[in-house]
Amino acid sequence: MEFTPSKLGEKDVYKLLTGSVVPRPIAWVSTVSEEGDLNLAPFSFFTVASRNPPMLCISIGPGVGDREGTEKDTLVNIRATKEFVINVVPAPLGNSMQKSAENLPSDANEFAIAELTPAESHIVVPKRVKEAPIHMECELEQIIQLGSDHLVIGRMVHYHIEDEYYLGNYKVDLEKLQPLGRLAGNYSESRQFFKLPR
Template sequence: MKIGESQFHEHRMSKLVKGAVVPRPIAWVSSLSAEGVANLAPFSFFTVASMDPVTLCFSIGDGEREKDTLVNIRETGKFIINLVSEDLADQMHESSKNHSPDVDEFQAAGAEPEPGDFVSVPRVKHSPVHMECTLSQIVEVGAGHLVLGRLVGYHMKDDVYKEVDKVDPHKLKPVGRMAGDYTYIREFYSLPINGK
């Protein structure tokens, strides 16, 4: 199969692209509205943008209305990226539902909050890693918005820490996003496979 840009309208390009760019890590983003309502939502278009300064980014797609996460970050300039472990997957899924802006999504998802230490935003208490960020910029990309945040604070559960300054992937137990489903990330190997 070969599809040129002029033929994109004949195909479900969202499914074709998201089905190939896998597995994607999930940024479980917590934020606060200007009125103090906690918001929690997952985004799987997520990665590291820079290491100097340390900058994380995630993309917020378009929808029927502007996402609460985007509104909150614009208003406050603060957010926390919580990583999703296997035991938090159901709560993460619940937070992906379309709740109204006045709903505390920590409560709706059954996720226990705790205060951030570096930004005034709650974080998911049982998440293995929290990355507290201040807004660097929001870049409009077509109908989406790429949010770039500068890392100002990092938390890791003690059992996930691996000497020296490494994350133990076996203890992290991250969840990855596939096309319409999710995947466990449990098996690891080094290259070259043939040992040459």
């Protein structure tokens, strides 16, 4: 089969992309509104953008469902405050992450809804998810509109990892972390690791 994206509907292209670009890591992004409302939402269009200086990027699409035609709270908050935290999602927190992904009013507190603990960050104002083992505090570098989506690039200004997940020499214990990823509309859990011969 072959497809020309310009001849397909947006949802069909989306299904091809999300079923092919896999597994995708999940950025569990915590922000705060100008009014002080806490916000937490997962995004699987996420990766490292730069090593030096360290930058991370997430792509945020438009609102869906009842909020179609609007911008997502995460984007609105980052644009306003220029700060956010990326929390890493281990498998045991999958259900909590899913609760925070629900289509909720702007003033809803996803931390409370998902029964998570907001923890003070070291540099930025948005809270960290205390239950998550890794947090990356970010200051906004730039937002680039790309078609229907917005690419948010943040500079990592502080990194936190729970001691039990740290192997030393700046390495993460991935077997213990068991990070969740996205596979089209499903999730994947990283459990098996191997090296390929050079």
